[in-house]
Amino acid sequence: MMHSLPEKPLHQLLAEMLPEFGVSHLFGVVGDANLFLVRHYRSEQLGRYIACTHEANAVLAALGFAQASGRTGVATITHGPALTNAVTALAEGAKGGIPLVVLCGDTAPGDTQHLQKIDQKPIIEATGATLVEMRSPETAIADLERAFAIATHRHTTVVFNMRVDLQWSNAARHASLSPCIPAVRMAAAAPAEIEDAVGMLASARHPLILAGRGATDPQARDAIVRLAHRVEAPLATTLKAQGLFEGEAFNVGLCGGLSHPTAIDVIMRSDCIVAFGASLSKHTTEEGAYTQGKRVIQVLPDAEDNPRLDRPTLRLIGDLAETADAMTGLLDAAEIPGSQATSPYLAERLAGEAASFDRLPELRETAPGTLDIDYALRRLHQALPVERVLAADLGRFVTTAWRNLPVKRPQDLVYSCHFGAIGCGLGEALGAAVATTDRPTVLAVGDGGFQLSGLSELSTIIREKLDLVILLCNDGSYGAEHVQLTRRGMSTDISMIDTADFAATASAMGMDAVRVSDTASLEAACDAIARRNGPLLIDIRLDPEKIEP
Template sequence: MAEATEKAVCELLADSLVAHGVSHLYGLVGDANLFMVDAYIRAGKGRYVACNHEASSVLAAIGYAQVSGNIGVATVTHGPALTNIITPLVEGVKGCIPLVVLVGDTPPHDLEHLQTVDQRELIKATGAGFVEMRNPGTAMEDLARAFRLAAVERKPVVFNMRVDLMWEKAPAEKPPVRQAVSIRAVAPEGEMFDEALGMIASAKRPLVLAGRGAIEPEAKAAILDLARRLEAPVATTLKASGLFHGEPFNLGVFGTLSNPVGADTIMQSDVIIAFGASLSWLTTVSGAYIKGKRIVQIVGDMQENARRTEPGLVFVGDPALTARRIIEVLDEAEIPGSQATDENLRKRLEAQAEEFATLPTLPETTPGTVDLLATLRHLETAVPKDRVLVTDLGRFIHTTWKVFTTTEPHNFVYSAHYASIGLGMGEAIGAAIAGSDRTTLLVAGDGGFMMGGLTELSTAIRENLDLIIIVCNDGSYGAEHIQFLRKSMDPTTSLLFTPDFAAVARSMGATGIQIRDNSEVPVAIEAIKHRQGPVLIELVLDPYKIDS
């Protein structure tokens, strides 16, 4: 039988996804995308993960992208499906996360179609890219352009595909794959860089900081070599957590989450050399951590530069090449090390690590509740160290980030770029699939879990994910509860009436443990250690006694 010379557009798009190496497609089908999804599944080259809500599909792609380092891919149908993904698209835009989202669209001639909406304008408002599938003959070329834009511009790109074109025929040619242009910045030069070199050479207590823009292996190696040459401690932004795991002079997270020794060392530093870090108000503690210090900041592009908020010397440069260039100049000038990484700092860091390793006693709290920090510390002992950490947003989050550390940046999934609660579970699904060789831990609040967690718990169970979910149930919307109390007002409006999350999890086929008393903590630990499939641990907390 002769090979077909034409294929339906829905099949051509599936072929294009395969050609782009899409190993996982997250989605929810409707009349405008179901045949494309079916063709992708039948091709047998990738895995389709069905979600229960369109927003979760895109969030799963975001979680997958953060853990895998690849472009996340999702698909939904038209109209209300598209309006359901507005918040996840904004989250992806603010996080500079490359995604391609294949979205259906209604026929332009059907003016009375109930789901017609101006999709281009909606997407434009989110800041995401928009690529229109022009006609059947350009379908694969247009989709290739969407992939390239997502990679180059580091943001979500919506690929808009009309439902009335899905069964139109076009030549079955080899799908084009537009490779993203490889643009590597060089090491900076010029008078201003000479000034920066002078600042670094004269530093008495330098500190080297790395952000998410400097986590690739070559950059990490060069930055560590620079720190050793300067005899300077290292630190990371929150989103680069774990980059320097195991290094003797690693201060941990630089910013509002700094540990005591790290905070003290940061305050004593005189020059900070920051690679791939935007120096946001959270990283700098509203400027307090860099006040009076000389700053040398190396960013990968001007987009990153536009987000910085503090003064200093800023250069667009490749992190690895720039670090190597600084080392070269220091060696040529025979500049000695700073001796900032002395025995005293080593002992202080070691003592702090030993103190943290000592488990706290579980304190008595309000009857029917447990203490957040102490309980999380005990649960942490049962969770594998090489874990993927995903957090929703809430007043529990700072405690969680301090207790559950990660061993490398791709093991940390940040879901708070848009400061929205309810995004964690969707991202945890994609993260757990991308990091299937590791355990994924999601920590969420009761309000956020009611929004998105219960919706997708069945997805996690169906996919049999190695997922541990800790729900911090304080029976309230935490931020709002705090604001009422600060004004000495009745916080009743901020209170929630949630179900027994553990019982709901059990009814759906997962393991569910509710902790209302310290005696139940060992039961939860055993459930985590012997889990088979998703486990949900519900911590019942007193909303009036949470130290965030």
């Protein structure tokens, strides 16, 4: 016979269940439909609550936290305009396949004159997020468990819709029942498909092993490296798996538009690519140029549909580590020799690429009061700790930032560009900085995206004393629009932004800040990085005519 614990208001019971689902950090903005849940979470010290100034940034912060920590992010917002404020952030999470649960209030069905009433279901579903309704006080815990299970297992954004009239109902949980999100473990791909893949690898003279974000589990990483050693193939990663093969002798780095010359040569010469946990999007394959005419074997951990998926020669579905080890075992059993694609010549070229990156690039001439973006970011790379997290907003500066500010581990790259929206970087950097305590978080952001993010969120960053360095790439323009107008020989006036003194603004709010407009002030910024004891903003003035599209 199951015994129930004493009844209490449902909002209290929901708050008390969060730690049992592994929630240690809750990002949010309070309103009447989530106020008392958050109050109980804080007053009972059930975890750390990070109060944001805007609902979009609360959800984005949870996305950044999820990426940096490898856990499910959790945010809470109220109903109506709070939900509409967060629509872009919800779409970003859904498109990115990031595990996230948003505890979202909702108005009572009969309260037709409530000013904030809106039909929330179609709004949530339009973003691509999954809606889970809190059906009743009796089912609330099971409903919440379902929300966390979907977010965790499907790697997606889930909105848990909590009617405010139900939250004051009394509810109890059964003493013997504990929430459980079971682990899912798959087997290797089908034996026949593994045999086909090994047959392709065996006949390859220049194989290449590629890993994406789905392959960053340590067991998968080690199994993929064993396979690469066995077939004597170079290793590469997608952008979102950057740093996965750090320290491997034949790691050629990124595959895609950010590949260095030696990597491009290796990719183009390859005749068989085995891609683990990578969607093979157009950004990784350079619109198909890197895979054309080659045999491509794609190994994925699930069969979920993904609009970024390209069609490979052969697709295997199974546990990545088990599948890689099964391929290695079959190669051994058949006594297939290595390809000799890893050679001393390749090692020498890769060493040359590393040495070249360690040097500052040539300082290009720019307009007075501005600095060359490549030179500035590479110098700041040298000044920043090697171990760091990088979050980057979207803009024409972003590829330059990714190229010049590399990270050493996949979880140290926070990607905020899944929906093609500027303004997502600041919120995600905030969440990443909360999640990361052993290294600084660096945000590369444009002036347009920085203002769209909401300058008020700097107050959250300052209040939380986050180790966050903001590199503001300030060219006084909306870059993508500036590029399009320039290419058509049109006036760029409409793309220009009146340049604000962001350093003065940040200083007035209580944040350390430096304005960079020449090499001397750049060195002052490097000194400020070394001396920082809290968040720091570096306003880098750039020439809008001298930034690559």
